[in-house]
Amino acid sequence: TIVAAKEMVQQARDHGYAISAFNTNNLEWTEAILRTAQAQQAPTIIAASMGAIKYMGGYHTVANLIRNLDQELNITVPIAIHLDHGDFEAAKAAIQADFTSIMFDGSNLPLAENLSKTNEIVALAHARNISVEAEVGTIGGEEDGIIGNGEIASVKDALTMAATGIDFLAAGIGNIHGQYPANWTGLKLDHLRELTQAVDAASGYKMPFVLHGGSGIPDNQIKRAIELGIAKVNVNTEAQLAFHQGLRDFILSNQDLEGKNYDPRKLLAPGIQGIETALAERIAVFGNGNRI
Numbered sequence: 001t002i003v004a005a006k007e008m009v010q011q012a013r014d015h016g017y018a019i020s021a022f023n024t025n026n027l028e029w030t031e032a033i034l035r036t037a038q039a040q041q042a043p044t045i046i047a048a049s050m051g052a053i054k055y056m057g058g059y060h061t062v063a064n065l066i067r068n069l070d071q072e073l074n075i076t077v078p079i080a081i082h083l084d085h086g087d088f089e090a091a092k093a094a095i096q097a098d099f100t101s102i103m104f105d106g107s108n109l110p111l112a113e114n115l116s117k118t119n120e121i122v123a124l125a126h127a128r129n130i131s132v133e134a135e136v137g138t139i140g141g142e143e144d145g146i147i148g149n150g151e152i153a154s155v156k157d158a159l160t161m162a163a164t165g166i167d168f169l170a171a172g173i174g175n176i177h178g179q180y181p182a183n184w185t186g187l188k189l190d191h192l193r194e195l196t197q198a199v200d201a202a203s204g205y206k207m208p209f210v211l212h213g214g215s216g217i218p219d220n221q222i223k224r225a226i227e228l229g230i231a232k233v234n235v236n237t238e239a240q241l242a243f244h245q246g247l248r249d250f251i252l253s254n255q256d257l258e259g260k261n262y263d264p265r266k267l268l269a270p271g272i273q274g275i276e277t278a279l280a281e282r283i284a285v286f287g288n289g290n291r292i
């Protein structure tokens with residue numbers, strides 16, 4: 001069932017678990033996310049980056065694809081259609097196309113501009129019951145051409161951004177998109193505690209925080225981050241690696257040469273199975289299974 005993201009993410013924050021936000025890349029990927037969410041009875045966000053939306057044929061194609069699959073696969077768990085790391089134009093396009101959740105990522109802009117554009121997107125989105133995520137600090141690494149230097153979010157910036165009326169907040173806490181380098185020193189969990197305590201105290205409620213770069217972080221750090229206020233964890237790379245591994249094993253063991261396995265429906269199946277297994281494991285760590 002397609003819903004806005006606000007309620008499921010707020011519930012997660014209030015009850016100490018996190019919603020899985022899984023990036024999609026194509027039809028099969030979207031089905032794999034939906035099937036896994038339904039099997040685990042896990043409220044889930046399907047996220048599409050600007051790059052993925054371009055690849056998949058545009059904003060309306062993505063939104064309608066998710067809506068149609070949700071109906072035809074009889075998905076009963078709450079599912080949000082989310083724009084991941086959108087710029088200002090992308091955020092407006094996603095609102096027009098009836099996405100139910102928008103991340104406006106102005107983290108590469110001067111703070112004043114990030115704030116004013118976030119305010120504009122909040123007004124446009126909330127008028128249509130669409131949830132809004134914003135970002136302060138930056139996420140390290142690169143995702144679909146979005147490059148960040150891993151700047152740690154200051155408490156001051158987090159407080160100002162939280163006051164714009166956004167529904168959840170992404171903050172740089174040493175997290176990185178893509179694979180973590182061997183010398184990575186871990187999430188800045190003490191800093192996360194400072195951020196969430198300050199924002200909770202100022203806002204008078206538990207604002208949900210978002211952890212980007214969710215692939216490859218040790219499970220104990222993710223669980224601790226959830227205890228400290230993370231209520232949405234974004235995962236992209238981990239599913240891509242699982243897809244790649246499944247497909248690679250299939251081809252390297254020459255199974256692609258058997259029967260009619262050149263048929264893409266058969267050729268891609270081991271990769272898709274890999275995605276489903278990886279995502280179910282993530283849901284087990286985030287704690288959003290059986291929350292319906």
Ligand code: G3H
Nearest residue numbers: 178212213215234236237
């Ligand atoms: O916005 C998407 C996520 O932050 C994904 O990061 O590819 O490192 O899992 P990841």
Ligand code: ZN
Nearest residue numbers: 139212213234
């Ligand atoms: Zn991200």
